[in-house]
Amino acid sequence: MHESEGTERWLAELGALRQQLVEIRKEQRDLAVAVQELTQTFKALAMHLGVAAEPYKKGSGEAKGREIPGFG
Numbered sequence: 001m002h003e004s005e006g007t008e009r010w011l012a013e014l015g016a017l018r019q020q021l022v023e024i025r026k027e028q029r030d031l032a033v034a035v036q037e038l039t040q041t042f043k044a045l046a047m048h049l050g051v052a053a054e055p056y057k058k059g060s061g062e063a064k065g066r067e068i069p070g071f072g
Helices: 002-049
Strands: none
Touching: none
């Protein structure tokens, strides 16, 4: 009897730890979403205030091997 009680207690603890792990993983996912939203907000504010600009996107029509003026 003593051994089975110990096993049951360990299984109950293991179940509780698994439940806590599920909750922590959900909190991590929620936190990751919140951080992403915060990053997007800061980028939008920086662009709105003129502190930052959209990154330059190279046009597809430009030749890759062309010489840049002043650097040849």
